[in-house]
Amino acid sequence: MDVEEESFVLSFSSTSNAEFDAVIGYLQDFIMDDEFQLLQRKSMDKYYQEFEDMEENKLTYVPIFNKCMSLLEKYIEEQLLE
Numbered sequence: 677m678d679v680e681e682e683s684f685v686l687s688f689s690s691t692s693n694a695e696f697d698a699v700i701g702y703l704q705d706f707i708m709d710d711e712f713q714l715l716q717r718k719s720m721d722k723y724y725q726e727f728e729d730m731e732e733n734k735l736t737y738v739p740i741f742n743k744c745m746s747l748l749e750k751y752i753e754e755q756l757l758e
Contacts (some may be wrong), residue, residue, distance in 0.1 A: 706755045715751055719744045 706712055723740045 679721060689754065702756065703752070706752050709755075712748070712751060716744075 721742070726736055727742060728734070
């Protein structure tokens with residue numbers, strides 16, 4: 677690899693890293709946001725009685741997981757669009 681190629685790779689890598697860091701920073705802000713925390717808490721309060729302390733997962737967990745994930749993903753998408 678010559679000097680020009682190395683310079684290009686480093687430049688591209690730095691840009692990619694900066695973009696990745698920016699996205700992670702946004703996600704971190706959303707996750708730490710009080711509204712996001714409240715959404716999580718409401719989901720936990722609504723469904724916590726469905727869960728048992730055991731190694732095996734029950735099929736009833738899947739729809740609960742999907743509902744919670746959809747709600748949280750929607751919140752994150754809305755925040756990214758702002």
